[in-house]
Amino acid sequence: MKGIILLVLGIGLLHTASAVTHSLKYFYTASSEVPNFPEFVVVGMVDGVQMVHYDSNSQRMVPRQDWMNKAAETLPQYWESQTGILKGTQQTYKASIDIVKQRFNQSGGVHTVQLMYGCELGDDGITRGDFQYGYDGADFLSLDKSTLTWTAANQKAVITKLKLDATGAEANFQKNYLENTCIEWLKKYVNYGKDTLERKVRPSVSLLQKTPSSPVTCHATGFYPSGVMVFWQKDGQEQHGDVEHGEILQNDDGTFQKSTHLTVTPEEWKNNKYQCVVQLAGIEDDITKVLIESEIQTNFGKTNRGSNDPNTIGLIIGGVIALLVIIAVVGVVIWKKKNKKGFVPASTSDTDSENSGKGIQKI
Structure with missing residues (x-):
């Protein structure tokens, strides 16, 4: 089944709320x-x-x-x-x-x-x-x-x-x-x-990390609609080279989730201001999460830098894989x-069945 994967959602160059x-x-x-x-x-x-x-x-x-x-x-x-x-x-x-x-x-x-x-x-x-x-x-x-x-x-x-x-x-x-x-x-x-x-639901945003040498993941979840931008900034400038964008996935309750991963050493982020920025279509205010040690949720060595569940990352990653x-x-x-x-939009006509006579043929 290789290749039968993913809803691929494009990532725009400009971080602005898209038209509905x-x-x-x-x-x-x-x-x-x-x-x-x-x-x-x-x-x-x-x-x-x-x-x-x-x-x-x-x-x-x-x-x-x-x-x-x-x-x-x-x-x-x-x-x-x-x-x-x-x-x-x-x-x-x-x-x-x-x-x-x-x-x-x-x-x-x-x-x-x-x-x-x-x-x-x-x-x-x-x-x-x-x-x-x-x-x-x-x-x-x-x-x-x-x-x-x-x-x-x-x-x-x-x-x-x-x-x-x-x-x-x-x-x-x-x-x-x-x-x-x-x-x-x-x-x-x-x-x-x-x-x-047409509802608008703000996301919950968390910073996650498996091990001290793993990328730091900015995980936004529970948002609606699906039009979202999740990106990393360093000292106010957007990062590109060390960032990997995940796909937008749907949660069981109909809301969505998205993760964006930043590869950076602890020394680098401690000496500079790194932050994750989340922009959701239909909501004006950006949500930011500054990369500091107390904000990182992890399942290595320490019990929770920011979460009561040391298995948070494993559960999220497991859920993504299952989806x-x-x-x-x-x-x-x-x-x-x-x-x-x-x-150009054309005039519409009523019909009793949406797919009536669709005419999908053998290929």
């Missing part, structure tokens, strides 16, 4: 020969929060947030219609994974076909949309909305590209979905869950090479 952006993303994963795991899984997320789930074992689309039940209040057949669509898509993906395995001359082993698609809506009205396939954690095929053509990432994907480009119907269909239907449903979902999705494993198995993939381009 809402997103609707779907991740489809078909797999072969993965023990004790469904052959087909769908995860739907609004603003980075999982709101629906489907898998080939249960064969039911189910809500992951209480507020998603509001969909059934306005559309009584919502869950039944979505389930029916995904049952059909499941069969399509079962065929697709066999097709691609044949192209790569593979007869067995663990393999995955993935699809990521969705849209974003900024508070300035600018929208974005992406639709792309992956195979075994690598790029395979993606839609170029500007030219209404498909881009093959390797020679094995050219067959699919030529088939889809021949009529242009699929490209037109998906472009219309991304620019219209997806945006419309994103607005509905945000309205359903606005009390949750990465879950993300890897589910196959939630965003490819790092993704090139997002904005487009």
